[in-house]
Amino acid sequence: MIPKRFLILFDLAILLFAFPATYLGLPRLQPVISWIDTHWPRWSASLRIQEQWTGIAQPPGDWLWAMFVVSLVTFLLNDVVWARVSLLKQSRVKICAGSFAGPLLGLSLVALIQFGLKTQAVSRLFLFVAVMLSGAGLVICRLLIRAYTKRRVDTGFYAKNTVLIGEIAALEWIKRHFSSELPPSEYRLVGYLKLGLSDSDQSIAGLPCLGNVTELGDMLIHKPLHEVIAIEPAKGAPWLAKVVQHCDYLRIPLWIIPEVLLDGELRDLHFAVQSNPLHLPAIVMRPREFNSEALFIKRLLDVLVSGVLMLLLLPLLAVIAFAIKLRSPRSKIFYHWRVVGQNGVEFTGYKFTTMIEDADEQKPKLAARNEMTGPVFKIKNDPRVTPLGRFLRKFSLNELPQLWSVFKGDMSLVGPRPAFRHELDRYEFWHKRKLSIKPGITCLWQIRGRNKISNFDEWVKMDLEYINHWSLWLDLRILLKTTWIVIAGTGS
Secondary structure: OOOHHHHHHHHHHHHHHHHHHHHHHHHHHHHHHHHHHHHOHHHHHHHOHHHHOOOOOOOHHHHHHHHHHHHHHHHHHHHHOHHHOOHHHOOHHHHHHHHHHHHHHHHHHHHHHHHHHOOOOOOHHHHHHHHHHHHHHHHHHHHHHHHHHHHHHHOOOOOEEEEEEOOHHHHHHHHHHHHHHOOOOOEEEEEEEEOOHHHOOOOEOOEOEEEEHHHHHHHHHHOOOOEEEEEEOOOOOOOHHHHHHHHHHOOOOEEEEEHHHOOOOOOOOOOOOOOOOOOOOOEEEOOOOOOOHHHHHHHHHHHHHHHHHHHHOHHHHHHHHHHHHHHOOOOOOEEEEEEEOHHHOEEEEEEEOOEOOOHHHHHHHHHHHOOOEOOOOOOOOOOOEOHHHHHHHHOOHHHOOHHHHHHHOOOEEEOOOOEEHHHHOOOOHHHHHHHOOOOEEEOHHHHOOHHHOOEHHHHHHHHHHHHHOOOHHHHHHHHHHHHHHHHHOOOO
């Protein structure tokens, strides 16, 4: 979801747009002003339209201070009152009232300042139009964001696939809690893990058993799981240390709930769960940048950059598609590759076709020539690559269709390479951390001589280095270096 701080920035952008728009548009309102003066003379007189209207808007130097005051008041009001409540929890009436409250309060302060200074530096007409335009812009922006977010929530886009771990009695309590307290659009229970043979003959109605707790490590990658809830028994939990280790390494948020807090009734103590979305007495452990604003900016850059590049490169994409068909009329323009992304989610990616039609069938015959140790297959001067495909690979042009996967959200511009399912089955456990974040088109391995890397472990170590030291600045550096590598044509 959009962080609340960015919603405030959107508000400020609208306010900073409304005043210049009024400055540019007010001179064109002469017919409207004349109509108001004719049909509502009293209302026109109250605004002193005829006294102030000259057909030329006031210069910016006269109203910039008013814009600053209105923007500051709106910002403070939104930050203190409205931004603390999610737009989804506000009615349309409340959103409309809140949108106009800030600008109108700012208008009152501007009027008070002008009264105290005994000046009319900014005309009432200009202020009225600017404030109404600000309020209308805020209403439209917030309602659009609310409608978009609500649609995503209703379709389950933000629902977190959650697995439970613990003894059966405690898990049944948690399941009832989820059913009564939490809408399925926020959390989705996908199953539970049993602790051992002692509860093998027990089950939870309506909740499938996914296996044993010892299988959690592999399950976190092979199944699209977002969060783990572990209920710690009062008698101790020797398995819990391994659960913490797996969730920590694979960057999966973990909730640890002492079972003793679920049994019995408390007299005076109560759960301090105001900021706890599950309303459970739990220790919550998350990755350092989980739901951070930096991740939102990363996603925003992915959408903007991929969208702009696809539009700018559309003629080039058409030329490449035409060249592929001209070279091999029976070949498909795009190679569809079914790969595994973040949290084990499978998706279909796209690249320009660079190989002959039966390339996959010939792969077993070339297995002996594989130059990459580990699960990845790679050979130099691959005989399956067409002459056109070799040119496309040299300048990484075959990767351009992946911009669509970035725009959709399956991939990012920067991130580890996604894995084929058959490759993932051969990963060692420490390899799997590379799939704990969204895969990308380029990463450290791309700028450190991808053609010279023959050891898969070295490749993974560079991906883990990126994960451990991720920042927006690192992404920017990788993108800039990748641009140079593409221009230099060092691909293969």
